[in-house]
Amino acid sequence: MNQLSPTRLPLIGITLDSEEPGGYSKFPWYALRQNYCSAVTQSGGLPLVLPHEPDAVPAYLDLLDGLIVTGGNFDVDPALFGAAETHDTVKVKAARTQFEWAITRGMLDRNKPVFGICGGQQLLNVVLGGTLIQHIPDSVKDPLAHEQPNPRDQAGHPVKVSANTLLSRIVGADELPVNSAHHQAVDAVAPGAVCDAIAPDGVIEGIEHPGYKFCLGVQWHPEFFISEGDRKLFSAFIAACKP
Template structure:
């Protein structure tokens, strides 16, 4: 007996998730921790690496279904009229220009976006926000956000009830996270709201108030593959990216 083939429209294709990478190093290699790729694959997405220096940023939005802005070195303080600090490291103008430009374009569409660590900071800078140059200088060491420049830390994070993040995590109070950062958003810029904070008051997550799906976390959920709650962030992100919704959003009228 012959069975009819399913129509192309009835076949669910896994969404393509573009992930930003570091800049080319001294050996000529771009790099990205494999944890990001593993997390996207576990959630059902197809990861594609986006390297700094690409000039055709709008073209990227034509073929990816979601954007993941990964962690990495610090953003040049000149990009947000900030002050320099001895702890600022791995600044790269090419990566800054690429990711800020891509985020600016993407925020004008409905493409789902997830920012992790540096990714949150990219969203903040492109939205007119400011960054805390070095957390210990302003918040002390009651919460260790980074053990040192090469080691992660773990600490609790308090979720803001009834936010999208709290809803998708199925929790309304507190979670434990893997942390590896020394900077943070100073406050939520226009269009964003705080979704989580550390016990010391450091902003740990933000979400966009008008974009269909734009969430950023300062911690590293990709480093907690055994935590089913953390992996819900990737599952929700990939699920959102599987829906056809990349359209231009109406922009506020200029004064």
């Protein structure tokens, strides 16, 4: 099933955020910035947004050529990485995390490409067995403004790219300007995974797992294409989704 013809684009699942009634609708609603989808289409993929329906995961796994786990207004439940306490700032969305966990684990089990972005990187690290910093200002000495005050389509700080990593081979640079919109970050990198990018204050900004075809997460939002490295990331991901 799901054999690519010469004319069929790779089908890329993109996870959605969810919100309670209020704002856009008086009923619960899904949310996704348009540039997640446009970044996929501009890079040669066909985006498919994924509602939080766990029973649909097996069917999605048959259909999808790749998965993007997005960021959003949420945090991974600290209980999922063994934390005894939950920081006051943590906002969990159980249905979202249940679905994203199941489909991420399923894609990895089938060795299909997974690209985690911001909160998606955090979820990916936990699925792989790692842990998270629950609130950067309480855990990192003299932290940068990881929830940057300037617009998200501008850089907030640089990251140093680790040599001899998939990320390094993709972007072809040892430093990238990135945007920043997070209060959590990777703490212990998952077993078998490696850190491939780090901020000047020591916060982990990228992870990858060499045991899979394409398993990579970044803490920033490359869908804004604020650097050529961001474009290369999406291009490399879409290329990995082809047979």
